[in-house]
Amino acid sequence: MAEPLVKIVDLHAEVAEDGTEILRGVNLEVKEGEIHAIMGPNGSGKSTLAKVISGHPAYEVTEGDVLFRGESILDMEPDDRARAGIFLAFQYPVEIPGVSIANFLRTSLNSHRDEDIDIFDFQDLLISKMEMLGMDPAFAERSVNDGFSGGEKKRNEILQLAMLEPTLAVMDETDSGLDIDALKIVSAGINQVKQEHQNDMSVLLITHYQRMLNYITPDFVHVMLAGRVVRSGGPELALALEEKGYEWAKELSLA
């Protein structure tokens, strides 16, 4: 495997509306099948990085590049990136009243395929994925995220992950707002999907806290500060951070 799945090179990005620079030269490589955790305090740019990878229109890339399988994706629309195999699990999943999860998933899945999936095949697939994640099939009849609790919203993101089977899953603070039970369920879901796909799926876990990494073991941990990756290491880096805090990381970055 010569070429990494994702290669982020000196990426600079700003808020399109007011030109505030958020990313100031991010460098990162993710190979096939790897799990990377990106940690950082509020405002370090880790969620912005997730959105920029997916093509959120609120951000503008001013310098650098994001290569996916060796090709730049910066000129691609968000839907083209999704069809290429990039998935973003939202920190704040959006409500779409009146649209059932089943309908939404079927439309999404069809957008990834040349030919629409047979309705019965779709039902079977949906039910098997929901079973795998320990979800009640009735859940799929509810409107997308409409009136959902924080935990339900995040589980819905995992269900989408399981259905769409991306090659790169970017999980943006999937642990935020979850109590410990919900965190366990959601983490188990991510592990299930990842296990199903092994080397066909890479994961970029964006998180503020170490606690999610108790359930999902990353191959690499990166620390972001002020729009840059300041330190990379193995899982032990997350533990050190948990113990010493981001102030420690700041000192490291200045050193």
Added chain:
Amino acid sequence: MPQNDVVAQLGLDEYKYGFRDEVEYKFKSRKGLDEEIVRQVSEQKGEPEWMLKTRLKALKHALARPWPKWGGDLSGLNFDDIYFYIRPSDGVGRTWDEVPETIKNTFERLGIPDQERRILAGVGAQYESEVVYHSLKEEWEKQGVIFKGMDDGLRDHEDIVREYFGTVVPYRDNLFAAVNTAVWSGGSFVYVPAGVKLDMPLQAYFRINAESMGQFERTLIIVEEGAEVQYIEGCTAPSYARESFHSGVIEIIVKEGARSRYTTIQNWSHNVYNLVTQRATVARDASHEWIDGNLGSKLTMKYPSVYLMGEGARGEILSIAYAGNGQHQDAGGKAIHMAPHTSSRIVSKSISRGSGRSSYRGLLRVDPGAKHARSNVECDALLLDEEARTDTYPYIEVEEADASIGHEATVSKIGDEQLFYLMSRGLSEDEAATMVVRGFIEPIAKELPLEYAVELNRLIELEMEGSVG
């Protein structure tokens, strides 16, 4: 995301029903509205003297009455430029073969005979001023159901028509009710005997073909005690540069314990002024529902009303409006509680895009003595871009302290976050916007007959092509 005007325009140009026919008319009045025209209409029909007198009284009122200053912009509507009566053929066909070829083809293109065979209990089809086709399946005829063109209804059941005509919507009610009463032609006459429950809908289809045409159908529906009926109306017209005018009056009498539902899918071309009065009186323990879809027209002013006159009467008004470029949908509903324990629900949803404007205008009134009335009003507006506009004009008059009234209004925009969310799952921008709109109208679309729900979805898809971008 900036609006792409050029592409947006394309969506609107795709009005599917804009084709027109070359038809030789049997009779065409000159343009304008006056006593001579009214007498001509009456003479063409050979109707009873009392109806001519009613027409002339209404005409006098219409000509004297000032035009409304509220609602939409009526300055482009000039009675002197409108043909108030056009007779396309002689007589009403009972089979499609009896309908003149060109006109039959039009209704075939609109899919009416096909739907009739599959899902309807009866069909009426009106072309310009006259009903050209009417049929009712035999099983319902045997049970005493009457479903005819209004002119035939007046001729064959004069006593019933005379008893009810103008009692629900008197000509003095508003200018356009007066105009309609003066020159009415066509529409449906429906009578459902006590206890008869139609389990398939009746449908009327209204087609304007001529330019500068005025269509003034008059519909009277009487649902006797414990009976049930569903009635669907559809409307289309060719696209012309000059304005046409549609002004129907629909009167419905729902008697004790009866149930009725009246569904309209109005998809007039964007040169039609659509000014309609629809009202139902609802007796004790009876219910009436208006389902109102306003998609086409240049300007629609339409507020379906329920008069809850008997104890325990229920009324519902569900409406959806789409205002694209250059369109104004001024729609809503009225619920008048006149007896104890009456309940009403109004749900109004509108979508506006570009220079389109939608307004919700509603009246909720609880009269003295209407104790324990319950009502809930919900109006939601969805704006597709920065330019689109929506307004809400709710009027609430409550004369009883124990009434339980809920009112909720929301305005939302298709947000960049919603679009991004859906696009990040692989949907194109158009697909994403369409999905948001479909979800928005879902609570009403699910109340429509399947064929119409499919049609509504197709229309929304068409309108949404290139609507954001």
